Amino acid sequence: MNEHELRGLIGKVKAGKMSRRGFVQRMMAVGIAAPFATQLLVHSGVAMAQAKNTYKPTKRGGGGPLKVLWWQGPTLLNPHFAVGTKDQDGSRLFYEPLAAWDDEGNLSAKLAAEIPTRENGGLSADGKSVTWKLKQGVTWHDGKPFTADDAVFNWEYAKDPATASVTIGSYQDVTVEKVDQFTIVVKFAKPTPFWADAFVGTRGMLIPKHLFAEFIGAKSRDAPTNLKPVGTGPYLFREFKPGDLVTGVINPNYHQANKPYFDSIEMKGGGDAVSAARAVLQTGEFDFAWNMQVEDEILSRLEKGGKGRVQVTPGGNIEHMQLNTTDPWTEVDGERSSVKTKHPTLSDPAVRQAIALIIDNKSVEQHIYGRTGPATRDFLNNPQRYRSKDNPIDFNVDKANDILEKAGWKKGSDGIRAKDGKKLKFVYQTSINQPRQKTQAIIKQSAQKAGIDMELKSVTASVFFSSDVANPDTYTKFYCDLQMYTTTMSQPDPQLFMNQFTSWEVSTKENKWQGRNITRWRNEEYDKIFRASEGELDPVKRTAMFIKMNDMAVQNGVVIGIVQRPTVSALATKLNANISGWDNNTSDLSDWFKEA
Amino acid sequence: MSRQYIIRKILIMIPSLLGISLVLFTVLAMAPGDPFEELATNPAIPPEVRAALRAKFGLDDPVWTRYLHWLVAMIQGDWGFSFVSRMDVDKLILQRLPVTLIVIGSSQIIAILVALPVGVLAATRPYSLFDQVANTLAFVGFSLPTFFTGLLFILVFSIQLDWLPFVYRANIDATGWQFYWEHIKQSIMPVMVLGLFQGASLVRFVRSSVLDVIKLDYVTTARSKGIGERKVITKHVVRNALIPVVTLVALQLPIVFGGAIVTEQIFRVPGIGSLLISSMLSNDTPVVMAVTFVIACLVVFFNLLADIIYGWLDPRISYR
Numbered sequence: 001m002n003e004h005e006l007r008g009l010i011g012k013v014k015a016g017k018m019s020r021r022g023f024v025q026r027m028m029a030v031g032i033a034a035p036f037a038t039q040l041l042v043h044s045g046v047a048m049a050q051a052k053n054t055y056k057p058t059k060r061g062g063g064g065p066l067k068v069l070w071w072q073g074p075t076l077l078n079p080h081f082a083v084g085t086k087d088q089d090g091s092r093l094f095y096e097p098l099a100a101w102d103d104e105g106n107l108s109a110k111l112a113a114e115i116p117t118r119e120n121g122g123l124s125a126d127g128k129s130v131t132w133k134l135k136q137g138v139t140w141h142d143g144k145p146f147t148a149d150d151a152v153f154n155w156e157y158a159k160d161p162a163t164a165s166v167t168i169g170s171y172q173d174v175t176v177e178k179v180d181q182f183t184i185v186v187k188f189a190k191p192t193p194f195w196a197d198a199f200v201g202t203r204g205m206l207i208p209k210h211l212f213a214e215f216i217g218a219k220s221r222d223a224p225t226n227l228k229p230v231g232t233g234p235y236l237f238r239e240f241k242p243g244d245l246v247t248g249v250i251n252p253n254y255h256q257a258n259k260p261y262f263d264s265i266e267m268k269g270g271g272d273a274v275s276a277a278r279a280v281l282q283t284g285e286f287d288f289a290w291n292m293q294v295e296d297e298i299l300s301r302l303e304k305g306g307k308g309r310v311q312v313t314p315g316g317n318i319e320h321m322q323l324n325t326t327d328p329w330t331e332v333d334g335e336r337s338s339v340k341t342k343h344p345t346l347s348d349p350a351v352r353q354a355i356a357l358i359i360d361n362k363s364v365e366q367h368i369y370g371r372t373g374p375a376t377r378d379f380l381n382n383p384q385r386y387r388s389k390d391n392p393i394d395f396n397v398d399k400a401n402d403i404l405e406k407a408g409w410k411k412g413s414d415g416i417r418a419k420d421g422k423k424l425k426f427v428y429q430t431s432i433n434q435p436r437q438k439t440q441a442i443i444k445q446s447a448q449k450a451g452i453d454m455e456l457k458s459v460t461a462s463v464f465f466s467s468d469v470a471n472p473d474t475y476t477k478f479y480c481d482l483q484m485y486t487t488t489m490s491q492p493d494p495q496l497f498m499n500q501f502t503s504w505e506v507s508t509k510e511n512k513w514q515g516r517n518i519t520r521w522r523n524e525e526y527d528k529i530f531r532a533s534e535g536e537l538d539p540v541k542r543t544a545m546f547i548k549m550n551d552m553a554v555q556n557g558v559v560i561g562i563v564q565r566p567t568v569s570a571l572a573t574k575l576n577a578n579i580s581g582w583d584n585n586t587s588d589l590s591d592w593f594k595e596a
Numbered sequence: 597m598s599r600q601y602i603i604r605k606i607l608i609m610i611p612s613l614l615g616i617s618l619v620l621f622t623v624l625a626m627a628p629g630d631p632f633e634e635l636a637t638n639p640a641i642p643p644e645v646r647a648a649l650r651a652k653f654g655l656d657d658p659v660w661t662r663y664l665h666w667l668v669a670m671i672q673g674d675w676g677f678s679f680v681s682r683m684d685v686d687k688l689i690l691q692r693l694p695v696t697l698i699v700i701g702s703s704q705i706i707a708i709l710v711a712l713p714v715g716v717l718a719a720t721r722p723y724s725l726f727d728q729v730a731n732t733l734a735f736v737g738f739s740l741p742t743f744f745t746g747l748l749f750i751l752v753f754s755i756q757l758d759w760l761p762f763v764y765r766a767n768i769d770a771t772g773w774q775f776y777w778e779h780i781k782q783s784i785m786p787v788m789v790l791g792l793f794q795g796a797s798l799v800r801f802v803r804s805s806v807l808d809v810i811k812l813d814y815v816t817t818a819r820s821k822g823i824g825e826r827k828v829i830t831k832h833v834v835r836n837a838l839i840p841v842v843t844l845v846a847l848q849l850p851i852v853f854g855g856a857i858v859t860e861q862i863f864r865v866p867g868i869g870s871l872l873i874s875s876m877l878s879n880d881t882p883v884v885m886a887v888t889f890v891i892a893c894l895v896v897f898f899n900l901l902a903d904i905i906y907g908w909l910d911p912r913i914s915y916r
Contacts, residue, residue, distance in 0.1 A: 065769070069763070072874070075678075075680045075681045075874075075878070076680070076681050076682050076683075078682075081682060083632070083635060161644065161645075161648055162648075164645060164648050164649050164652055165645075166635060166641050166645060168641070168642065168645050169641050169642050169645070172642075218652075221677070221682050226682060226683075227683055239767060241691050241692075241766065241866060242678075242680075242681040242683065242688060242691075243681070243866070243870070243871065243874050244691075244692075244766065244866035244870075245765075245766060245767060245866065247767055264769075266765070266767065268763060268765060268864065269864075270860075270861070270864040270866065270870055270874070271763070271861060271862070271863075271864040272861070275750075275762070275862070275864075278750075278755070278762075279762065279763050282755055283754055283755060283758065283761075283762070285761050285762070285763055286763065462628060462877070462879070463628045465633060466628055466630055466633050467630055467633055467646075468628050468630060471628055511643075512643075514643045
């Protein structure tokens, strides 16, 4: 189906000749997933269908206590300082954004009265502003009304560098203006196709102006409310012990009718993932456990207890292998892997192709990750609408041998291929983590069969993922040939995610290895497409661009996807909780309930 | 024992504490890792934020200036400010202290309560059946690490029998008897795991100490004077045998404050130990520094206390 046909169909829906459902079904028939199809309609000016509502309780409260287990407990409760997901999840019990992302990457309104669209005038035609209508009649936990002033204040608070908020990236480049008591406008300097960043999702939680106004800027750390949240959320703050416990009781004035269902919430921290899974799945002491980084085999065994189940929610996180484009073994101007060098063997496309062929994703999925790691070759996998169809998993050692042979890499007496005196010997590093070491072993084995020698290196996670400029073993320095880790995609829009291959993001000594392009791959065409996608307002075209960028990175052997890393949670059998891979685990907390 | 002796001992404490703090500080400063590491891996956060935060918390200063800052603040009673929780370190520690004291303290009490009678009884009847059994159990007890016994307890009492919860919750929504009962129920496993581990080594110690004393001439004299066996043991033997035991217990007391890292982690007891380990994992140096330094102070202090108690219990030992 080409762009033209697609537009024809959208036109029919608009004219009322075709139902929304019919459109979605047609799309699915040609391989376009439902969420993408609905998104197409939104951007083309068709109102979004109401999000599926599965909430059953007919009155507020009465559900008893909700006990959830985060094996790393929240350590602070100001959403603008919340670095890790644990802190954001904890803050989300009390604070809410204007809109949240659902599991398919669609927006649902929280403190907004409606989601801005072209239809309702929320989105401007030039893509330079968004008008948010705020929900009226919402009060903060202390009884003060929630208004546009609060929203504007959050922008001022977060964008001030002296506040040192971690949300600054979402607010510093926009301007926010109050239109009336319940309307704000977010303005962008240039056309911005992805407008739903400020005030949305993990970085959009709003704090009350009347309690934080005095603590803007350098005084931000002294605000007493940092530790005693006063928000608009479904639960009122009760108690907080960093790293251990957050508790709350039902908010009797919550702005959504009949919600929440539970009378109180207790978020316990500490311990390890396996025993957390045990407490939900096997003994039933807790109702929910977060981030089950546990081997699927163990999870399945625990599930047999019948007290709970495992829920896997797709997201964009991807365990992938990076192939260095620079030479990690030569030092130039005080840095290895310098962009002034070229990798001695990996610069041959045949070698890259061969490496892709010896990665047995299916075995990695089957024997190591199970449900918690679906195999993929793509770098950009989700939301579904951005997934390329052109990179099937091709594991074929014979073909790899063939390609290398043809390219002139001949096996030596030691079984390792070489050409012009350069051997196919690679150092392959990752962090210390059992599944990763197992994956390394699987790949090393098939590499051997193709005449490629891989020296496995594993670095303590705290060193590998650190940004310590003095340490040569960090992943951003990439002082070896191949490396593997999971990169996270925190928003359903791939813009930020795909900047990992742009030439201006290259990680170098100059930027203290803080650039996001770790493979140091540089490609003019890629840069051009990326720049274009930043301003492209046509969602269909923009989607095609992202797919193209993914294909370029994957097909040029810059990165090779290994497995996706979806969000895995453990739920008590009766608990009904919508988890989104694009937002906090607790983003939909007001709608959690237990089946009778 | 003279007053001078005590004063001298206290004065010696000062340079040793300074030395300890210096070593701790430099080691922590040199250790890899950065408290704002998560910011570096998050694409949505510009690197300037991290730089600003580092500057704000003085992480870019040279180690010695940071040490001096820390020292001056510490002397003034300011324990530092947690990078990760953005609150005062002393508040964090005080939050954790009650639970630590209750859980670890009661495990020490259990250890003493078990070890004393068992050790004494075993020593009065050496190589009897009771002695053999007690000895074997003691060996098993201190050979098994707490993470093993902890998991074993969880498997048996929580999962198989379903009697006890294995997640420790500091906030129990109950009042009256129910409140205490819930607290006891959840404390049983961690207290037992720790208590039996400590008790096991203490049994061996009590036993050998009693055995040493029981052979002495004055005990034979007491017996020949016609004093009953029970009285000989309690009044003459145990009193003297306990002198080294008391010092041992005194030296172990800092552990009560320091918490038990492994056991706290297994049972999710929100004590000082779990605070220490989570702060280490998140590179929250001010907290790590404060906790380790407090433990160091306690060790030094209890050492002094043990010295003093020793002299008081055993007048034969004199200090100059």
